[in-house]
Amino acid sequence: MTVRILSQLCACLFATLAPAVAFAADAPPVYAMTGAVALGSPERWDYLTFDAKARRVYVSHGDHVVVIDGVSGRIVGHVTGLPGSHGIAIANGLTRGVADSATNKNAIVFDLATLKVLGTAPAGDDADGVAYESGSGRAFVGDGDAATVTAIDMATATLAGTIPLASKPEFLVGDGAGHLYVNGESTREIIRIDAKKLTVTARYAVPDCESPHGLAMDPATQRLFTSCSNAKLFVVDANSGRIVSSIAIGKGSDAVKFDPKAKLVFSSNGEGTLSVIAEKSAEDFELLGNVPTVRGARTMTVDPESGRVFVVSADIDRIDPPKAPGTRPRVVYKPGSMKLYFFDPVK
Numbered sequence: 001m002t003v004r005i006l007s008q009l010c011a012c013l014f015a016t017l018a019p020a021v022a023f024a025a026d027a028p029p030v031y032a033m034t035g036a037v038a039l040g041s042p043e044r045w046d047y048l049t050f051d052a053k054a055r056r057v058y059v060s061h062g063d064h065v066v067v068i069d070g071v072s073g074r075i076v077g078h079v080t081g082l083p084g085s086h087g088i089a090i091a092n093g094l095t096r097g098v099a100d101s102a103t104n105k106n107a108i109v110f111d112l113a114t115l116k117v118l119g120t121a122p123a124g125d126d127a128d129g130v131a132y133e134s135g136s137g138r139a140f141v142g143d144g145d146a147a148t149v150t151a152i153d154m155a156t157a158t159l160a161g162t163i164p165l166a167s168k169p170e171f172l173v174g175d176g177a178g179h180l181y182v183n184g185e186s187t188r189e190i191i192r193i194d195a196k197k198l199t200v201t202a203r204y205a206v207p208d209c210e211s212p213h214g215l216a217m218d219p220a221t222q223r224l225f226t227s228c229s230n231a232k233l234f235v236v237d238a239n240s241g242r243i244v245s246s247i248a249i250g251k252g253s254d255a256v257k258f259d260p261k262a263k264l265v266f267s268s269n270g271e272g273t274l275s276v277i278a279e280k281s282a283e284d285f286e287l288l289g290n291v292p293t294v295r296g297a298r299t300m301t302v303d304p305e306s307g308r309v310f311v312v313s314a315d316i317d318r319i320d321p322p323k324a325p326g327t328r329p330r331v332v333y334k335p336g337s338m339k340l341y342f343f344d345p346v347k
Helices: none
Strands: 030-038 048-051 056-061 064-069 075-079 085-091 096-101 106-111 117-122 127-133 138-143 148-153 158-164 169-174 179-184 189-194 199-205 215-218 223-228 232-237 243-248 253-259 264-269 273-279 285-292 300-302 309-313 316-320 330-333 339-346
Touching (some): 056 085, 056 096, 085 138, 096 127, 106 127, 117 148, 117 158, 127 179, 138 169, 223 253, 243 285, 264 285
Parallel strands (some): 048 300
Antiparallel strands (some): 030 339, 048 056, 056 064, 064 075, 106 117, 138 148, 148 158, 179 189, 189 199, 223 232, 232 243, 264 273, 273 285, 300 309, 309 339, 316 330
16 A cells, blocks of 8 residues: 655654634643544544554454554554454553454454564454453454454464343453443443453443443543433443543544543544543543544544554545435545544644
């Protein structure tokens, strides 16, 4: 694939392509779009994952995963053989990664250095979000249509078990202490799983959250952050299920990330905004503002070292009307226009 990096600043940073977006005078850093990396066809994508140790970005890209240096923007390589690619997770302690294929109903474990496949494990129907839970040494795949979660032993790249949910899973997050949390999209809840015993241990109702999508966590404060299709983000106590806060965000959120260094929660919204929320304490959260990004940029990841935020989208060619009442319009993107965008905090 021919790769073109748009706008470079020196060898490793990018020139500013868009003006900074200001928050209130007492708010943390503003953000500016500082570059874009052309990824080419196909114009299909889903989740992004950041490897904090190697400073690499992994992007679901249709039938493969593309790996980008998160500092320079250089394309590092590809993890192939993933038709219907959705989720990716990194297990640095094992120097391994995992990515799923909805079409093949499986997940592959690969070497982080060489990107070569080490093993394949089965997954359920509609394999989607993926998370690694370091306390158990397992990766977990949310099987949307099957209403299950598949557990994969990362050391052996084999199936560890399947957990029935009685709800359609959307995204997952581990706490590093043997617990996995899953958004139950169809039942408006967060489901807690014992990552070692592979059993459901609690269900936390979030009744005002329509179709929970993005999910992230601050293990230090034991707070979960779940974003909803009705433009809300809920902060939930991971131990009790108590709803701590409800915050208005942009429309079309499909991913949430937490920056433990800056104590910021991010929601990437398909309308073309990035909602930025400050965690002032375990009980106090404040929306700082909505940074304009790119329409269609509904998923994201963040580099906690630099604060750089990554989103992905493509140029819109046209928007076709809904085929049936109550359904969404169909967005058609320009061929070969998919890009990874960099947003940096302005000091």
